[in-house]
Amino acid sequence: MRFLLMTTGDPQATGTPPDENLMIEMGKFIEEMTQAGVLLATGGLDPNGVHIKNSGGEITVTDGPFAEAKEAVVGFALIDVRSKEEAIELSKRFWKIVGDGEGEIRQVFGP
Amino acid sequence: MTASDTHRAIDAVWRLESARIIAGLTRMMRDVGVAEELAQDALVVALEKWPESGVPDNPGAWLMATAKHRAIDLLRRNKRLETKQEQLGRELETGQDATEAEIDAALDDDVGDDVLRLMFISCHPVLSTESRVALTLRLLGGLTTDEIARAFLVPEPTVAQRIVRAKRTLSKKQIPFEVPPEAERAARLSSVLEVLYLVFNEGYSATAGDDWMRPALCQEALRLGRVLAELAPKEPEVHGLVALMEIQASRSAARTGPSGEPIPLLEQNRGRWDQLLIRRGFAALLRAEGAGAPLGPYVLQGAIAACHAQARTPEETDWARIATLYQALAHLTPSPVVELNRAVALGMAFGPAQGLELADRLVGEPALKNYHLLPSVRADFLARLGRSGEARSEYERAAALTRNERERQVLLERAAASAS
Numbered sequence: 001m002r003f004l005l006m007t008t009g010d011p012q013a014t015g016t017p018p019d020e021n022l023m024i025e026m027g028k029f030i031e032e033m034t035q036a037g038v039l040l041a042t043g044g045l046d047p048n049g050v051h052i053k054n055s056g057g058e059i060t061v062t063d064g065p066f067a068e069a070k071e072a073v074v075g076f077a078l079i080d081v082r083s084k085e086e087a088i089e090l091s092k093r094f095w096k097i098v099g100d101g102e103g104e105i106r107q108v109f110g111p
Numbered sequence: 112m113t114a115s116d117t118h119r120a121i122d123a124v125w126r127l128e129s130a131r132i133i134a135g136l137t138r139m140m141r142d143v144g145v146a147e148e149l150a151q152d153a154l155v156v157a158l159e160k161w162p163e164s165g166v167p168d169n170p171g172a173w174l175m176a177t178a179k180h181r182a183i184d185l186l187r188r189n190k191r192l193e194t195k196q197e198q199l200g201r202e203l204e205t206g207q208d209a210t211e212a213e214i215d216a217a218l219d220d221d222v223g224d225d226v227l228r229l230m231f232i233s234c235h236p237v238l239s240t241e242s243r244v245a246l247t248l249r250l251l252g253g254l255t256t257d258e259i260a261r262a263f264l265v266p267e268p269t270v271a272q273r274i275v276r277a278k279r280t281l282s283k284k285q286i287p288f289e290v291p292p293e294a295e296r297a298a299r300l301s302s303v304l305e306v307l308y309l310v311f312n313e314g315y316s317a318t319a320g321d322d323w324m325r326p327a328l329c330q331e332a333l334r335l336g337r338v339l340a341e342l343a344p345k346e347p348e349v350h351g352l353v354a355l356m357e358i359q360a361s362r363s364a365a366r367t368g369p370s371g372e373p374i375p376l377l378e379q380n381r382g383r384w385d386q387l388l389i390r391r392g393f394a395a396l397l398r399a400e401g402a403g404a405p406l407g408p409y410v411l412q413g414a415i416a417a418c419h420a421q422a423r424t425p426e427e428t429d430w431a432r433i434a435t436l437y438q439a440l441a442h443l444t445p446s447p448v449v450e451l452n453r454a455v456a457l458g459m460a461f462g463p464a465q466g467l468e469l470a471d472r473l474v475g476e477p478a479l480k481n482y483h484l485l486p487s488v489r490a491d492f493l494a495r496l497g498r499s500g501e502a503r504s505e506y507e508r509a510a511a512l513t514r515n516e517r518e519r520q521v522l523l524e525r526a527a528a529s530a531s
Contacts, residue, residue, distance in 0.1 A: 036127075037337030040387060078387075082330065085123030089170075096168070110364070 002040070002108040003087040005094065007075040007101060025097045033079070038090065042077040078108070117162045121170075125154055126253040128171040132178055133250050134225035137288050139182055143232060144278035147250060149185070153178035226251070227342040228288050230335075234303040235286055242277035243306045245270050252331045262328050263313065303339065304352050304409060307332045311356050326363070333360055340395065350399035351410030357392035358416035361385040372517045377425040389420045411440045430460035447476040451485060458492055467492040483512035487522060494529050502529040 033039035049072070051062040066072075077094070081087050087105050095101065129150060136146035153174045167173040233247040244263075248254045256274065260267040280286075291299040314328025336353045343349050365383035368374050396417055399410045406414070415436045422428040437453035450473055458466020470489050479485045490505035506526035510519045 035338065035341040037334040037341075040391075080330075080334070082126060082327070083119070083123055085119045086127060089120065089123045089127060 001081065001083070003079050003081065003084070004106050004108050005077045005079060005087065005091050005103060006073045006106070007098075007103040008071050009074050009101060010070045010072070022097065022099075029094065029097055033077075033090070038079050038081060040078040040080050042075075044075045045073055047072070047074070114162045117166065118158070120166050121154070121157050121161055124157075124166070124170040124174070128174055129154075129253040130226055130229060130251045131171070132175050134229040135175065136178055136182055137229060137232070138225050139179070140186075141288060142282050143229075143246075143250065143288075144282055145185070147278070149178045149181050150174070152181050224290065224342070226338070227290055230303050230339060230342075231291060231299055232281060232286060232288055234299075234306045235281065236299070236302050237280060237284055237286060238277050239273075240306070240309070242273045242280075243302070244310060245273045246277045247306050247335070248310065248331065249274055251335055254331070258327075262325055300343070300346060300348065304348060307336050307339070308352060308356070308409075311336075311359070315359060329356075329360055329363070332356060340398075344398070345402065347399040347402035347404050348407040348409045350395045350402075351407060351413045354392045354395035354399060354413030355409055355416050357388045357395060358413065358420050361388035361392065361420065372521055373515070376419060377428075381423065384420070392420065393417060406439065408440060408444050411436050411443070415440075428459070430456050434460050447473050447478050448482070448484075451479070451482075451488060455488055458495075463492040463495040467496065481512055483509045483518075483522075485509075486512065490525065490529070494525075499529045503527075 030039065030042065047065055049064045049066075051064065051066065053060045053062075079087060079090060081090065084105075084107065087107075091103070091105055095103070132150045132153070133143070133146050136149050137143050140146050140149070156177055157170075157174060161167070161170075229250060230247070233250050234243045238246065245259055248259050248262075249256070254262075256271045257267050260270040263270070290296075310328050311332035314325040314330075314332065333353075333356045336349070336356050340349050340353050361384050362376070362379060364385065365379040365381070366374055366376075392413065396410070396413050399413065400406070415433055418429050418433050418436070434453055434456035437449055437456055441449045441453060450469065454466045454469035454473070456466075457469055467489065470485065470492060473479055473485060474489075476485075486505040487509035490502045490509060493499075493502035493505060503526045506522050506529060510522035510526065513519050513522065
């Protein structure tokens with residue numbers, strides 16, 4: 001089954017760039033997940049998104065950034081595992097490398 | 112966390128880590144059976160302790176350390192520490208700490224290679240095919256005996272026996288825990304690939320019973336294939352098999368109808384094919400073809416699957432290329448089943464008469480005597496040629512031969528349709 005692991009946060013927050021050590025650790029982790037046949041796709045999201053809304057057939061498109069977006073998805077990993085518990089276990093490993101922060105784990109249905 | 116949450120968490124950790132733990136222990140103990148027992152012992156300790164203490168920070172390392180300590184105890188008890196150390200190829204040093212440190216070091220490097228060795232030994236040709244399958248799912252997939260038994264519709268004691276016997280055979284014949292030397296490598300690798308593809312197919316097209324799909328087996332075979340592709344990246348056939356499995360798996364959602372009836376490839380809704388898996392399949396195929404070696408049977412089958420995946424509509428299918436690929440495949444691995452598939456491709460590329468001509472030549476083949484797809488393919492050609500009476504009896508023959516209940520219904524419907 002597939003799960004989408006998302007990291008959420010304020011996309012406008014200008015945090016310090018991740019240190020070299022973290023990048024190395026993360027690189028290793030990603031490589032390990034690929035080797036384990038688990039990682040299908042991963043990426044970071046551009047903070048300058050576009051908001052789109054359909055209201056009674058009228059579609060409004062608004063360019064970001066959005067001042068109020070404190071909990072936007074800023075990064076994701078799509079993984080293929082055998083159970084929700086495996087997804088949680090792998091997500092724990094990810095967060096141990098990253099440090100403080102938060103995210104969500106959702107099962108992906110389809111296609 | 113409740114106790115059952117913890118148990119599920121332990122189960123997940125076990126599935127993620129058991130292959131590496133068993134592989135590392137096998138290198139240390141030179142015996143797959145002993146290694147698995149030690150790993151299981153560590154799991155039992157975890158099941159006792161973790162519900163109270165909580166899951167440790169690095170559960171995989173915890174399990175490995177616990178198993179290693181038990182391994183060292185066992186070696187000491189058997190007073191075989193010195194000989195085992197020699198086998199590890201390390202110089203002897205005095206003192207217990209040095210010994211443990213050395214074993215640690217031996218275990219820590221090349222975990223990936225150990226997993227590769229574990230695949231080779233689990234699929235060793237000295238074992239029967241059933242044993243290879245059972246042992247692979249058990250040691251590399253972390254499946255329980257019960258799960259394997261349910262997937263293959265055999266009694267649990269049968270699977271348990273296969274595993275016990277396989278481990279005993281490997282031990283008795285002193286099969287080395289190694290990546291096979293160059294001279295044996297191709298044959299040994301093809302034994303591994305055969306096991307993975309067999310597991311995949313068992314899941315993909317259940318040969319018996321009402322259950323058309325057993326997705327867990329497909330997923331496990333695909334996962335192990337992806338792992339193998341990273342461990343043996345220079346082997347084109349590994350990438351070929353991965354391509355084949357990725358592309359076949361991409362059709363999972365499209366290949367059964369609402370009531371579970373099978374939908375043939377050409378009638379599937381291609382919008383439901385999983386494009387992510389298709390792209391992974393194409394990528395694997397490129398890696399295979401990039402190796403520059405002559406195309407092996409799995410690469411050819413992957414390429415055939417890719418032809419279908421590339422076509423946005425059934426009409427766009429490049430059947431002439433598929434027929435050529437089947438010809439190349441027949442050249443490498445002559446088989447009436449491959450010829451039958453070539454007949455289908457020829458029929459699609461150059462008309463039913465050409466296809467039927469080849470299919471007719473296969474009628475006397477002993478290997479196809481009870482194979483439902485031969486009459487089913489002939490029936491399709493006959494129907495397209497307007498020979499509906501013959502088509503009907505061939506559909507009926509095919510329906511009588513298939514072991515899949517839903518497929519039988521589809522064939523009987525076609526028989527009825529060709530009568531009108």
